[in-house]
Amino acid sequence: MDSVNGALWMFILPFGLAAAALLAAAANAALDSRARGLTMTAGLFAPIREGARLLRQQRRTLPGADSLLWRIGGAGLVIAAVLKVLVIPFGGFTFADLPVGLVWFNAMDVLLWALWWLLGWGANSAWSLVGGYRFLAQALSYELPLMFALTAPAVGAGSLRLMDIQNAQSGLWFVVWMPVAFLVFAASVVAFSSWGPFQTATGGDAAGGVIGELSGVDRLVVLAGRYMILVAGAAFSVPLFFGGGSGPWLPAGVWVVVKTLVVVAVLLTVRRLFPTLRPERLAEIALVLIMPLVLVQVAVAAVIVAVNGGAL
Amino acid sequence: MISAVLFWFLSVLAVASAAAVFIVNSMARASYALAVSFIAVGAIIVQLHLDYIGVITILMMVMEMAIMAVFMVMYMGMNPALMPMDMTHNKHRSAVIAVVVFIILAAGALLIPWPERTEVPTGNVTASLGEALMGSKMLVMLTISPVLFATIVASLVLTNPRGRYDRRGDNLDRRGADGRSEPEDPIRGGLGR
Numbered sequence: 001m002d003s004v005n006g007a008l009w010m011f012i013l014p015f016g017l018a019a020a021a022l023l024a025a026a027a028n029a030a031l032d033s034r035a036r037g038l039t040m041t042a043g044l045f046a047p048i049r050e051g052a053r054l055l056r057q058q059r060r061t062l063p064g065a066d067s068l069l070w071r072i073g074g075a076g077l078v079i080a081a082v083l084k085v086l087v088i089p090f091g092g093f094t095f096a097d098l099p100v101g102l103v104w105f106n107a108m109d110v111l112l113w114a115l116w117w118l119l120g121w122g123a124n125s126a127w128s129l130v131g132g133y134r135f136l137a138q139a140l141s142y143e144l145p146l147m148f149a150l151t152a153p154a155v156g157a158g159s160l161r162l163m164d165i166q167n168a169q170s171g172l173w174f175v176v177w178m179p180v181a182f183l184v185f186a187a188s189v190v191a192f193s194s195w196g197p198f199q200t201a202t203g204g205d206a207a208g209g210v211i212g213e214l215s216g217v218d219r220l221v222v223l224a225g226r227y228m229i230l231v232a233g234a235a236f237s238v239p240l241f242f243g244g245g246s247g248p249w250l251p252a253g254v255w256v257v258v259k260t261l262v263v264v265a266v267l268l269t270v271r272r273l274f275p276t277l278r279p280e281r282l283a284e285i286a287l288v289l290i291m292p293l294v295l296v297q298v299a300v301a302a303v304i305v306a307v308n309g310g311a312l
Numbered sequence: 313m314i315s316a317v318l319f320w321f322l323s324v325l326a327v328a329s330a331a332a333v334f335i336v337n338s339m340a341r342a343s344y345a346l347a348v349s350f351i352a353v354g355a356i357i358v359q360l361h362l363d364y365i366g367v368i369t370i371l372m373m374v375m376e377m378a379i380m381a382v383f384m385v386m387y388m389g390m391n392p393a394l395m396p397m398d399m400t401h402n403k404h405r406s407a408v409i410a411v412v413v414f415i416i417l418a419a420g421a422l423l424i425p426w427p428e429r430t431e432v433p434t435g436n437v438t439a440s441l442g443e444a445l446m447g448s449k450m451l452v453m454l455t456i457s458p459v460l461f462a463t464i465v466a467s468l469v470l471t472n473p474r475g476r477y478d479r480r481g482d483n484l485d486r487r488g489a490d491g492r493s494e495p496e497d498p499i500r501g502g503l504g505r
Binding site for chain 2: 066068098099106110111118121143160277280281283285289
């Protein structure tokens with residue numbers, strides 16, 4: 001690949017991710033609009049309208065706000081999402097073929113701990129800070145199950161390189177014999193996006209929490225970043241659990257995108273089926289119930305690999 | 313050339329953000345300046361082709377700083393963590409100690425006859441590092457980790473002033489006549505116990 005081509009590709013990644021995020025936001029708004037008894041098309045353009053409104057809105061700030069940390073927290077969400085997608089293989093092609101791609105993803109989702117909290121802190125508002133601490137309380141519950149859920153595909157493939165994990169599923173997709181790991185992973189994606197049943201950090205009961213005091217372009221960047229990390233998380237489940245780019249007729253890269261959008265659609269639907277879960281209740285569920293389940297899942301994967309001499 | 317530039321950039325970033333920890337006047341800025349310093353060090357480790365150790369350093373240190381944010385608000389009375397404060401204590405003595413330690417370490421790094429590299433790692437570096445660290449010491453690791461974990465849990469149980477033992481005494485699963493736990497646990501968990 002020559003350098004001009006390479007530079008073009010580097011543009012495709014952030015803009016493609018932003019486009020997918022916009023699509024997810026539009027679909028979500030359409031479903032919201034139907035739930036309120038309006039037509040779906042009325043909601044479809046709501047994210048674009050809202051984006052245009054926020055671009056024109058004047059930036060509001062509070063006395064004593066730590067603007068530096070506040071802006072780092074907001075812009076960081078978009079950056080973390082792009083950095084996550086960097087290691088995803090699109091068939092045989094990947095932007096960065098890290099030998100420890102899986103750990104890279106994990107490091108980026110831990111970065112979200114810092115970013116959400118900084119957003120809550122920077123505003124110098126009590127409600128924002130409450131939101132930031134709610135996120136950390138929730139993160140303490142989801143992170144350990146997530147780490148073990150990530151371990152299962154690594155054990156299955158015997159590698160931390162995403163290309164190897166994807167290729168190990170040529171026989172059977174990991175989601176078939178690691179369903180618990182996938183469910184925990186999907187729930188964690190929703191949780192680190194502060195969305196759906198795990199949205200208390202940005203919840204209306206805390207006046208919007210960490211996003212409560214944001215206005216104008218700052219708010220737009222954070223709301224876009226939230227959908228981008230949701231899409232990035234869903235995209236990551238494709239090489240981990242759904243065989244990466246494998247599929248008939250279409251090119252591998254297209255299959256990755258299609259599978260990602262299907263996972264996003266499932267997450268959009270699931271969001272409507274579950275009530276919001278308070279972080280302090282989540283702690284006991286995650287550590288007493290989910291942790292043993294996901295450990296058993298890793299053990300099952302390890303035994304299958306040991307007996308079979310490799311992935312199924 | 314590029315890797316040398318990158319190395320110097322990361323080194324300067326690591327030292328500058330480490331110095332910022334003591335210059336800024338807010339707990340949040342100090343915590344995350346330290347996180348930036350650790351991230352730069354992690355990136356330098358990645359530059360040494362120790363990808364796993366480098367990325368895991370970044371992961372652990374960012375998480376650590378986030379947890380520190382929880383603890384600084386939880387355990388600091390009258391909450392100076394939320395107000396501007398001086399990040400240095402015992403200024404003169406700590407400056408002297410820091411300078412002496414720096415001189416000793418820097419002298420050591422420059423004067424020690426470092427061994428020449430004899431072998432180049434082949435194949436999977438992460439796997440061979442794991443073998444080198446854990447291979448012959450697996451039994452020790454397996455013994456130490458439960459002991460460490462038990463120590464952490466035990467010290468938390470003993471130091472938490474409002475834990476379950478304080479509310480209920482030794483008999484944690486005591487039940488009343490109606491079959492509910494007695495006394496009623498004011499902090500209910502998500503499993504409805």
